[in-house]
Every structure is written in structure tokens, then in C-alpha cells.
Amino acid sequence: MTVYRYSGRSSKGSTEKGTIEAGTKQLAVKKLRDQGINPRQIEESKSILHKDLSLGSGVKNEDFVIYCRQFATLIRAGISIVEATRILSAQTSSKALKKALVSVEEDIRSGIAFSASAAKYPKIFPTLFINMMKAGEATGNLDDTLDRMAFSYEKSFKLQKKIQSAMTYPIVLVILIVFVAVFMLLWLVPRFTASFASFGAELPAITLVVLAFSDALKKFWWLFLLVAIVAIGGFAFLFKKNEKINFMTHYILLKMPIFGKVLQKSAIARMTRTLSTLFSSSVPILSALAIVEKIIGNPVIEEVISESKSSLEKGSPLSQPLEKSWVFPPLVTQMVAIGEQTGSLDYMLEKIAEFYEDDVDRTVDSLKSLIEPLMILLLAAIVGFIVAAIMLPMFNLYEQI
Numbered sequence: 484m485t486v487y488r489y490s491g492r493s494s495k496g497s498t499e500k501g502t503i504e505a506g507t508k509q510l511a512v513k514k515l516r517d518q519g520i521n522p523r524q525i526e527e528s529k530s531i532l533h534k535d536l537s538l539g540s541g542v543k544n545e546d547f548v549i550y551c552r553q554f555a556t557l558i559r560a561g562i563s564i565v566e567a568t569r570i571l572s573a574q575t576s577s578k579a580l581k582k583a584l585v586s587v588e589e590d591i592r593s594g595i596a597f598s599a600s601a602a603k604y605p606k607i608f609p610t611l612f613i614n615m616m617k618a619g620e621a622t623g624n625l626d627d628t629l630d631r632m633a634f635s636y637e638k639s640f641k642l643q644k645k646i647q648s649a650m651t652y653p654i655v656l657v658i659l660i661v662f663v664a665v666f667m668l669l670w671l672v673p674r675f676t677a678s679f680a681s682f683g684a685e686l687p688a689i690t691l692v693v694l695a696f697s698d699a700l701k702k703f704w705w706l707f708l709l710v711a712i713v714a715i716g717g718f719a720f721l722f723k724k725n726e727k728i729n730f731m732t733h734y735i736l737l738k739m740p741i742f743g744k745v746l747q748k749s750a751i752a753r754m755t756r757t758l759s760t761l762f763s764s765s766v767p768i769l770s771a772l773a774i775v776e777k778i779i780g781n782p783v784i785e786e787v788i789s790e791s792k793s794s795l796e797k798g799s800p801l802s803q804p805l806e807k808s809w810v811f812p813p814l815v816t817q818m819v820a821i822g823e824q825t826g827s828l829d830y831m832l833e834k835i836a837e838f839y840e841d842d843v844d845r846t847v848d849s850l851k852s853l854i855e856p857l858m859i860l861l862l863a864a865i866v867g868f869i870v871a872a873i874m875l876p877m878f879n880l881y882e883q884i
Contacts, residue, residue: 487511491522544640546577555629565591583607635760649847656858672697693872756836762829
């Protein structure tokens, strides 16, 4: 809701000034007239006190899926869009969604289409949702469109969680291993350094390396920390701002052994699921590809989708650019080609999505069972190396004694 400053005259002839909340300037004028005030001047407030300062103004995936499901149920039950929006704005637990729906309801009552009003809130309503609502409004199949969207978001969310869990577990274990190694080097190793020096024993190479690293870490820990922060921060900045770095990072991730295949299959599943949902809702193929290109979140695949759009515009089939790209396996390109030839592209894309979603599920479950013992072995190797560096000279000293 936007805050407007106004000045005008009341029905009694007195001058009135103040602020009023409304979705649009026209609605603000209507509200004021309903209150008996004839506005002479009205403009959007620029005061910081009237700006939205909430962090993370988006909506959780779970809340949005529930919203789509409930919206579809209400529309199917014969309830009007404006009334369904009013009911859902009162029921939703998401404050951001509630605020947007209240404004959308006002817009609809003033004659603005739902999709046009929702487009004002890109952080709340995704591009996919807005374009599918446009198609649903044009075809009159809003209930089916909302059901398809909810199903698509559910699948995408489930797949995203699977990938996150597969990637988070080894990252957490690596961080734990680093902390254990640093603790041993800063606390355990120095306790034995004085003993080795007092005996004047000849130290093996492995011990000299560990002692040198421990001494360097103790003296220049701040430098190591600074380098790590600058490296991570610098990479994050370049990844976000530099297109070449962003592209190369995604390219390397997709080429990684094991994890690269999981990311590749996940991206293919997300792309084909979204395309299938758009085609099923009668969204034109070029518009559907443009939408997927914006939301796929992977520049390597975005490049292939862009080539596919160009190919279609020239009259060539969609499958042609996919065949030339290493990202898409033969299974994908063959099924897309069959879908184009038989006129069942949406069905074929859905089957591709289902196949790769199931494949990612199985792969992630297998990886979880393999990662744990591998990370334990890595931890044991690092700790064992440090312990061996301490124990070897001690054994030599015992033999001398």
C-alpha cells in the first residue's frame, strides 16, 4: 500500500491536510471523497517514515504454494477473484503476502486485472505466476492454472531442498574439519614444541612442516583470516557483478564430478517442469522460453534457451539447439523432438521433468550415504597427520633414553 499526502476541503468548508493509504492515486481520491473530503492536491509521500523498511519482503515457498492451492479451490467453487483475494488476504500467515493481496483487492475493485496488479509486486509474485495468470485470465481456466502452478512450485521446492541438503552436509563437515585442524595447530602442537626444543632431538620432516605451519598460524592468524575474508567476499562480488565470472562458475560447477551431474539434472528438471506448466496453460512457446530464461538461474542453460528462441523464430525446431549443447543428454533432445513432431510437447516435457526429479532424488540419497564415511576418513587423515607429526619425535626420544 502506498501512502499519499493530501490537502483539500471538508464538507463543512474547513481545510484538511494529512496522509492516506491506498493502492493507487485514484483509490486514494475515492477514499477521501467517501470521507467527505474534496482533495485539491494529492501526491505520493516521500518521507522515509512511510517507506517499507522490512527485510526479506518475499514470501516463503510453502506459503505461496498454500496460497495457490487455496486460490484454485475458491475459484473452482465459483467465488469471484476479488472475493477470493479478500478471503486469502485475511487467512494467509505471511505478512508480505497479506499486504500485497489487500492492495491487489483494491486494484481489482477499481477495474484493474489481477495479473496487472500482481505485477506491481515482483518480490511477492514471481514472473512465472504473473504470466500464467495472464494466460489463465485470457482462457478462463484460472483454477486449472493455479493448480498447475502449485504443483510446479511444490516439485521445484522439493528438488531445491534436496540439492541444498546434499551440498550443505559436506560444506558443514569441511568447516568442522578446518576448525579441528586449526584448534590442534594453535593449542595442541605448541605444547609439544618446547619439549622438542629442550631435548635438542633431530625432528623428522613431517614434524618440521607441522611446527612451521603452526608457528605461522600463531603469528599471522589475522593475515590468514583477512585473506580468507577478502577471497570469499571478492569472489561473491565478482560472481554477482561480472557476467563472465558468473558464467564460468556455473560452467565449472556443472562439469564437476558427481555433484555436477546432480546440478545438471536438477536444472533440466526445473526447466522442463516450468516449460510444461507454461505450455499446458496455453502460454505461447516464445513467451514461455523468455520466462524460463529469466527464472532458470543458470547462465549456461540461459544461453542454450536463448539459442532455442532464435532457432524457433527462424522456423527451426526447438530440439536443434538442445542437440548441439553438452548440457542436455540425448534422452532430453529425443523426447523434445518427438513431442514437437506429435504435438505433445507439454506431455513430453512433463515426463522428462518426472524422470530427472526421480533421478536426482535417488542420486542425492546415495550421495548422502557415501559422503559421511568419506568426510570421516578425511577428518581422520588430517588429525592423524598432525598426531603423527607429534608422536614420531616422541618415539625417537624414548628410544634415545
